[in-house]
Every structure is written in structure tokens, then in C-alpha cells.
Amino acid sequence: MKNIALVEDCCPPLLETALSAEDAERMAVAFRVVGDPTRLRLLSMIATHPGGEVCACELVEPLGLSQPTISHHLKVLFEAGLLGRERRGTWVFYRVSSGPLEALRSALATTPN
Amino acid sequence: MKNIALVEDCCPPLLETALSAEDAERMAVAFRVVGDPTRLRLLSMIATHPGGEVCACELVEPLGLSQPTISHHLKVLFEAGLLGRERRGTWVFYRVSSGPLEALRSALATTPN
DNA sequence: TCTTTGTATCGACGTTTGTCTATATCGAAC
DNA sequence: GTTCGATATAGACAAACGTCGATACAAAGA
Numbered sequence: 001m002k003n004i005a006l007v008e009d010c011c012p013p014l015l016e017t018a019l020s021a022e023d024a025e026r027m028a029v030a031f032r033v034v035g036d037p038t039r040l041r042l043l044s045m046i047a048t049h050p051g052g053e054v055c056a057c058e059l060v061e062p063l064g065l066s067q068p069t070i071s072h073h074l075k076v077l078f079e080a081g082l083l084g085r086e087r088r089g090t091w092v093f094y095r096v097s098s099g100p101l102e103a104l105r106s107a108l109a110t111t112p113n
Numbered sequence: 114m115k116n117i118a119l120v121e122d123c124c125p126p127l128l129e130t131a132l133s134a135e136d137a138e139r140m141a142v143a144f145r146v147v148g149d150p151t152r153l154r155l156l157s158m159i160a161t162h163p164g165g166e167v168c169a170c171e172l173v174e175p176l177g178l179s180q181p182t183i184s185h186h187l188k189v190l191f192e193a194g195l196l197g198r199e200r201r202g203t204w205v206f207y208r209v210s211s212g213p214l215e216a217l218r219s220a221l222a223t224t225p226n
Numbered sequence: 227t228c229t230t231t232g233t234a235t236c237g238a239c240g241t242t243t244g245t246c247t248a249t250a251t252c253g254a255a256c
Numbered sequence: 257g258t259t260c261g262a263t264a265t266a267g268a269c270a271a272a273c274g275t276c277g278a279t280a281c282a283a284a285g286a
Contacts, residue, residue, distance in 0.1 A: 032148035
């Protein structure tokens with residue numbers, strides 16, 4: 001979970017050609033990012049928020065987890081490329097990056113594209 | 114990872130409406146199933162195999178893991194509903210179930226449907 | 227500068243997960 | 257029934273992960 005664009009270059013279509021060990025590892029890392037309920041809810045909350053953008057401060061209380069925990073999950077999502085981040089004053093705003101999500105999605109395609 | 118059709122009823126579109134804690138948990142479990150490199154390679158190998166069907170015995174050696182480990186992963190995939198299973202004599206044949214994979218995929222859709 | 231408030235990092239802890247070896251179970255053939 | 261080969265389960269162990277409280281850092285305002 002290091003590179004910004006982790007998800008971007010992870011995802012040859014799974015069912016089309018046999019996956020190499022390296023591709024499988026990359027893809028697995030990407031799917032593990034969305035394999036956590038808190039991160040899924042964060043994505044969902046941010047995407048459905050009016051304006052498509054949410055202050056991190058609004059995400060702590062509704063999930064009932066500590067601020068460090070939410071911060072950690074936001075970081076994981078950001079580093080995977082699934083979230084964009086913008087600082088405005090003291091606040092940090094997040095929005096969902098649809099491209100990488102689509103990349104992940106395409107990996108699961110059951111018909112050639 | 115209990116029910117056969119785990120993936121079937123896991124997956125409201127993530128970005129359309131805010132996910133409940135329960136939906137998030139179900140969906141996370143489903144994504145964790147495909148969040149392992151060995152399971153991804155198994156899916157890939159089975160799907161790309163001529164006939165779309167593979168004997169479990171053919172899956173052990175190419176992955177370089179022990180037979181119990183492969184058996185374990187096949188079980189996880191099967192119980193998630195991602196693999197179909199058929200016993201023929203001593204052998205067990207697996208094939209990919211495209212429906213559940215599509216269900217998982219649809220959860221990541223960035224456009225309404 | 228000092229305080230305040232929002233955010234990120236650190237270090238620790240318990241749980242989950244993937245792997246192994248050993249062993250049990252299953253099905254077929256003798 | 258016994259044996260043999262394929263598959264599944266049990267139990268153990270290490271590594272990875274999610275969570276927390278404490279603390280550091282950043283930005284704005286007094």
C-alpha cells in the first residue's frame with residue numbers, strides 16, 4: 001500500500017488470461033483495500049455526500065471509531081488512489097476518485113471487456 | 114464466510130446510497146475473498162482453462178503451495194459462491210460462477226448501474 | 227507568541243488470516 | 257475388507273491488520 005496509483009496499474013481482467021504471481025499480488029492488495037467495512041462506508045459516505053466532497057472531521061462521529069482510526073483508513077484509501085485529498089485551512093476534504101474504482105471493477109469483468 | 118451465496122446478496126452499489134454497517138460488513142467479507150493472491154490465481158487458472166473446468170489436483174503444483182493450502186482456498190472461494198464444485202470419482206472439479214463475480218463487480222459501479 | 231482545533235503519526239495490543247504438517251475422510255479397484 | 261490415491265479437516269504458528277490512547281504536527285486567530 002505504498003504508491004499513490006496502486007489501483008491504477010493493478011488490474012488486468014482476471015478471467016481472461018492466467019494471472020502472474022506479481023499481478024495477482026498487486027490485485028490482491030487493491031481488493032484488500034476495499035475489504036474493510038469501515039473503508040467501504042467511508043467511500044460510500046464521501047461519494048453520496050452533496051458536492052461529492054467531505055471534511056474528514058465529518059467522518060469520525062458517524063462511524064463510531066476513534067479519530068486516529070478514521071485517519072488511518074483515509075490514508076489507506078488515499079494511497080491506493082481511491083480518494084483525492086485537499087487541504088483547506090485546518091480542514092482536509094476528501095473525494096472519491098472514480099477512475100481507480102473503475103479499474104478495480106474491470107478486473108472482475110466476466111465477459112471480454 | 115459461511116453461506117454458499119455469500120457474494121450474491123452482499124452488494125448494493127457502493128457509491129449510490131450510504132452503506133449500512135451490515136451491508137458494509139457483508140461486502141467487505143466478499144472483497145476479502147478476492148483479496149488474496151492465491152485465490153485470484155485460482156480463479157484465473159480455472160476460468161482460463163479449456164472447458165472452464167479444472168481438477169483440484171491440477172491446481173496444487175503450479176502454485177507451489179501445499180495441497181491443504183490449496184484445498185483451503187478452494188473452499189473459501191466455493192463457500193463465497195465464486196466457484197462451482199463437482200465430484201467425479203476421486204477427483205473434484207471446479208469452475209467459476211460468473212454470476213456472483215458480476216454481483217461483486219456491480220458494487221463498484223461508478224455510474225448508476 | 228500562545229492557544230486552540232483539526233489532522234497525522236507512534237507504539238502497543240488482540241484478532242484474523244495464510245501457511246504448514248499430520249491426520250482423517252472419501253471413492254474406486256483389487 | 258484392504259489398499260491406494262485424491263481431497264478435506266485439525267491444530268499450531270507467524271505475519272498482517274484494525275483498533276486504541278498518547279502525542280506530534282499544522283493552520284488559524286487572539
